[in-house]
Amino acid sequence: MLQLLVISIAIAAIALSSGAFNALWTASGFALIGYVVTDSLIPKLAPFFTAKGLFGKDMSKVGKPVIPETIGAITATSYLFLMFFFIPFAFYKYLVVATVGGGERGAGEVPSLGSDDQLALFPHDKLAGFLSAMLCLESILLLGLADDFFDLRWRHKFFLPAIAAIPLLVVYYVDFGVTHVLIPSWLQHHFKDQTTIELGWLYYVYMGSVAIFCPNSINILAGVNGLETGQAVVITVLLLLNDLCYFVFGSQQTWESHIFSASLLIPFLGVSLTLFKYNWYPARVFVGDTYCYFAGMVFAVVGIQGHFSKTLLLFFIPQIFNFIYSVPQLFNLVPCPRHRLPRFNEKDGLMYPSHAVFEKQLNPMVEKAMVVLSKLKLLEIVQREGRVVESSNFTLINLALVWFGPLREDSLCAVLLLLQFTIGLVALLARHTIGPWLYGYDNLFFSA
Amino acid sequence: MLQLLVISIAIAAIALSSGAFNALWTASGFALIGYVVTDSLIPKLAPFFTAKGLFGKDMSKVGKPVIPETIGAITATSYLFLMFFFIPFAFYKYLVVATVGGGERGAGEVPSLGSDDQLALFPHDKLAGFLSAMLCLESILLLGLADDFFDLRWRHKFFLPAIAAIPLLVVYYVDFGVTHVLIPSWLQHHFKDQTTIELGWLYYVYMGSVAIFCPNSINILAGVNGLETGQAVVITVLLLLNDLCYFVFGSQQTWESHIFSASLLIPFLGVSLTLFKYNWYPARVFVGDTYCYFAGMVFAVVGIQGHFSKTLLLFFIPQIFNFIYSVPQLFNLVPCPRHRLPRFNEKDGLMYPSHAVFEKQLNPMVEKAMVVLSKLKLLEIVQREGRVVESSNFTLINLALVWFGPLREDSLCAVLLLLQFTIGLVALLARHTIGPWLYGYDNLFFSA
Numbered sequence: 001m002l003q004l005l006v007i008s009i010a011i012a013a014i015a016l017s018s019g020a021f022n023a024l025w026t027a028s029g030f031a032l033i034g035y036v037v038t039d040s041l042i043p044k045l046a047p048f049f050t051a052k053g054l055f056g057k058d059m060s061k062v063g064k065p066v067i068p069e070t071i072g073a074i075t076a077t078s079y080l081f082l083m084f085f086f087i088p089f090a091f092y093k094y095l096v097v098a099t100v101g102g103g104e105r106g107a108g109e110v111p112s113l114g115s116d117d118q119l120a121l122f123p124h125d126k127l128a129g130f131l132s133a134m135l136c137l138e139s140i141l142l143l144g145l146a147d148d149f150f151d152l153r154w155r156h157k158f159f160l161p162a163i164a165a166i167p168l169l170v171v172y173y174v175d176f177g178v179t180h181v182l183i184p185s186w187l188q189h190h191f192k193d194q195t196t197i198e199l200g201w202l203y204y205v206y207m208g209s210v211a212i213f214c215p216n217s218i219n220i221l222a223g224v225n226g227l228e229t230g231q232a233v234v235i236t237v238l239l240l241l242n243d244l245c246y247f248v249f250g251s252q253q254t255w256e257s258h259i260f261s262a263s264l265l266i267p268f269l270g271v272s273l274t275l276f277k278y279n280w281y282p283a284r285v286f287v288g289d290t291y292c293y294f295a296g297m298v299f300a301v302v303g304i305q306g307h308f309s310k311t312l313l314l315f316f317i318p319q320i321f322n323f324i325y326s327v328p329q330l331f332n333l334v335p336c337p338r339h340r341l342p343r344f345n346e347k348d349g350l351m352y353p354s355h356a357v358f359e360k361q362l363n364p365m366v367e368k369a370m371v372v373l374s375k376l377k378l379l380e381i382v383q384r385e386g387r388v389v390e391s392s393n394f395t396l397i398n399l400a401l402v403w404f405g406p407l408r409e410d411s412l413c414a415v416l417l418l419l420q421f422t423i424g425l426v427a428l429l430a431r432h433t434i435g436p437w438l439y440g441y442d443n444l445f446f447s448a
Numbered sequence: 449m450l451q452l453l454v455i456s457i458a459i460a461a462i463a464l465s466s467g468a469f470n471a472l473w474t475a476s477g478f479a480l481i482g483y484v485v486t487d488s489l490i491p492k493l494a495p496f497f498t499a500k501g502l503f504g505k506d507m508s509k510v511g512k513p514v515i516p517e518t519i520g521a522i523t524a525t526s527y528l529f530l531m532f533f534f535i536p537f538a539f540y541k542y543l544v545v546a547t548v549g550g551g552e553r554g555a556g557e558v559p560s561l562g563s564d565d566q567l568a569l570f571p572h573d574k575l576a577g578f579l580s581a582m583l584c585l586e587s588i589l590l591l592g593l594a595d596d597f598f599d600l601r602w603r604h605k606f607f608l609p610a611i612a613a614i615p616l617l618v619v620y621y622v623d624f625g626v627t628h629v630l631i632p633s634w635l636q637h638h639f640k641d642q643t644t645i646e647l648g649w650l651y652y653v654y655m656g657s658v659a660i661f662c663p664n665s666i667n668i669l670a671g672v673n674g675l676e677t678g679q680a681v682v683i684t685v686l687l688l689l690n691d692l693c694y695f696v697f698g699s700q701q702t703w704e705s706h707i708f709s710a711s712l713l714i715p716f717l718g719v720s721l722t723l724f725k726y727n728w729y730p731a732r733v734f735v736g737d738t739y740c741y742f743a744g745m746v747f748a749v750v751g752i753q754g755h756f757s758k759t760l761l762l763f764f765i766p767q768i769f770n771f772i773y774s775v776p777q778l779f780n781l782v783p784c785p786r787h788r789l790p791r792f793n794e795k796d797g798l799m800y801p802s803h804a805v806f807e808k809q810l811n812p813m814v815e816k817a818m819v820v821l822s823k824l825k826l827l828e829i830v831q832r833e834g835r836v837v838e839s840s841n842f843t844l845i846n847l848a849l850v851w852f853g854p855l856r857e858d859s860l861c862a863v864l865l866l867l868q869f870t871i872g873l874v875a876l877l878a879r880h881t882i883g884p885w886l887y888g889y890d891n892l893f894f895s896a
Contacts, residue, residue, distance in 0.1 A: 048598055053501065077590065084583070084615045091622050127622065131579035134615070135532070138586045142525065145593070150496055167532045167582070174539050174575065 031270030072291020132171030144290035165211035215296030217319035281410035479718030520739020580619030592738035613659035663744030665767035729858035
């Protein structure tokens with residue numbers, strides 16, 4: 001009953017949308033449909049995943065219950081097919097013009113756009129870009145599934161997103177080819193007073209790195225009920241707030257790429273919220289690497305195609321911190337246990353920072369650094385006979401527990417999500433206040 | 449060593465290709481690379497499929513050995529990523545023009561093509577079409593995997609190709625929108641002397657049907673080592689011969705869509721030949737529904753986007769016959785056993801037609817029809833006490849054994865493939881001799 005109501009509202013939003021931002025209304029309609037559809041699919045299909053061996057044990061619950069795994073595949077597939085149906089709506093005005101023009105168009109003909117049509121700001125000439133984004137997302141879904149199914153090794157799976165990004169980069173190469181970046185005004189005198197610098201193929205390396213970073217960084221900050229989906233939802237909301245800044249304060253020239261971004265993000269928010277509901281404490285489903293990769297790639301795609309990949313990275317500060325903070329263990333400066341998830345105490349039902357135990361004496365320099373970190377409240381250490389014998393594991397999740405713990409799993413997740421949102425909001429404000437000062441102007445007001 | 453040589457030849461073909469047909473040379477290079485790459489991937493990855501439960505028993509061998517299943521997923525994935533890399537080559541001239549034009553292009557700008565550039569006949573303005581083809585193929589790969597993994601029921605899997613075809617049809621709608629068909633000249637006076645008839649949305653139903661038919665028809669004619677891949681290879685060769693007809697005898701206007709078709713088919717031939725090698729008697733791998741669907745969808749895509757879907761169906765005559773011939777059993781006019789594969793005789797190692805045994809008296813009309821079919825050598829029946837108690841199962845494979853059997857499995861496959869090739873070749877000749885007479889002209893010489 002409620003579902004019917006939501007679907008009706010969605011259809012109304014799609015049907016009645018018009019004007020400059022019609023793509024956004026349509027996208028909102030699709031988000032509602034996506035929410036309802038995945039909400040009905042997940043409980044129906046999840047048991048089949050368990051039956052076929054796709055399940056995991058929830059280590060932070062009494063009795064370690066078996067939970068269906070890789071359910072993000074349902075979300076991702078729903079999203080993709082939703083976006084296929086979105087195409088005619090996104091390119092609606094183009095269609096109307098083409099039809100009025102009368103029948104078949106020949107090679108190279110471009111329908112002339114009247115002033116009314118220019119109001120429809122979705123980039124009509126960017127159909128290829130949209131399709132390449134979908135190809136990239138479908139590829140990461142496929143590779144994510146391969147990862148979840150075959151349990152790939154870290155050194156293999158780390159580069160999967162780069163492979164999935166190939167269609168995106170190739171079509172970027174064929175279709176856009178913009179490979180220059182702005183130079184901050186206070187640096188321009190080092191570059192013969194140029195305002196931009198041409199990076200050429202290095203720009204493709206940069207985009208490839210963004211495509212590798214976003215999916216992996218979400219996949220690494222994981223292991224607590226609701227955290228994978230929660231952080232994706234928070235980042236989506238932050239990116240939408242950034243788009244909103246452009247719609248409210250920006251000039252009309254800046255709208256196009258942000259309508260593109262919002263059109264992809266709004267339906268993604270819809271399907272992700274459903275998954276969040278099922279993945280929230282106590283989790284009824286696990287999302288799998290598939291979802292983490294997919295979500296990260298959605299962000300990489302909108303950042304790259306919308307030309308705001310540097311702003312994008314501002315919303316990944318907790319993930320970047322988590323990665324840098326992990327380096328001592330990842331590179332074995334400090335011994336790294338096989339699992340670094342926080343420790344669940346069955347007696348009080350709370351989560352505690354998990355510890356790495358050092359059998360051998362650590363390098364004195366490393367020990368000294370750890371003592372400093374501990375004084376800065378960035379680490380919990382146990383000293384015995386003048387040497388460090390234990391420390392909390394080097395992850396943001398454990399650090400949150402060092403600061404605020406012990407916490408129940410849902411509070412831990414909430415703390416981490418709040419942290420993500422707060423930092424992101426501050427970064428967003430900084431982006432539009434300090435950014436313009438650094439670069440000489442903000443593209444909120446001037447199109448780059 | 450040999451691999452290095454092949455790769456070198458491939459690179460040479462790609463690097464040195466130029467002129468009107470450069471896309472075809474490039475595609476040939478990619479086909480060689482595809483062959484070599486899948487040839488090295490299949491034996492490496494196949495054991496992981498078996499380990500994860502993706503295997504089947506080969507019922508037509510002594511001891512029913514366990515064979516890895518769904519290996520077509522490797523072929524299909526290789527093909528897709530190969531085609532992603534193909535994009536810049538296919539759209540090369542466009543790139544050159546765009547670059548000469550200088551930097552970023554604005555909305556709606558189209559680089560003017562010089563006469564030299566018009567020689568490069570790959571449809572440059574059809575990037576969106578190419579990408580939608582890839583999306584459609586990647587979607588059928590995804591859905592095929594779901595089918596192989598979850599063992600979907602017939603009534604569900606039958607429509608999977610229609611779902612995968614959505615991006616293709618949607619972009620066709622947005623980008624081409626050609627929904628009229630030619631009327632044969634001798635029928636035109638019934639249509640107020642129009643030469644074409646506008647089908648509108650019915651044309652989308654038709655394209656959807658083609659997309660459902662091709663994948664399913666290949667999936668139904670299966671179960672003999674080498675047959676799934678073999679028929680795909682034969683149909684690919686026939687379609688390439690059809691393209692060749694246009695290149696040799698056709699006018700320049702007809703080249704474009706056939707270069708598109710050949711560009712997709714040549715690399716597909718490369719990767720399919722590898723799979724054929726491993727799937728040929730005695731099979732070392734099974735291809736899975738994934739490959740059958742994927743192959744069928746490749747054909748549907750080139751037929752639909754190249755506007756020769758009616759010609760395409762001529763190359764599916766054995767599949768169409770197989771379907772019609774199966775109808776009595778599919779609709780339970782004649783009792784249908786669970787498996788209709790030919791019977792393997794362990795003693796002589798040969799294949800015999802498998803029989804359906806009728807416990808109950810059949811409908812007298814059906815019996816009479818079966819006696820007639822048997823006299824026409826279209827069925828093998830066993831009569832006892834004046835009633836039909838057994839008959840060969842209603843599949844083309846069993847019929848081939850009624851005609852030519854018993855045969856060893858590889859001879860059976862060869863017979864079926866030869867049949868497919870011969871009928872296709874005759875149909876191809878008929879298409880370009882009787883076709884023009886029916887329609888008033890052949891688009892070999894005039895662009896439709």
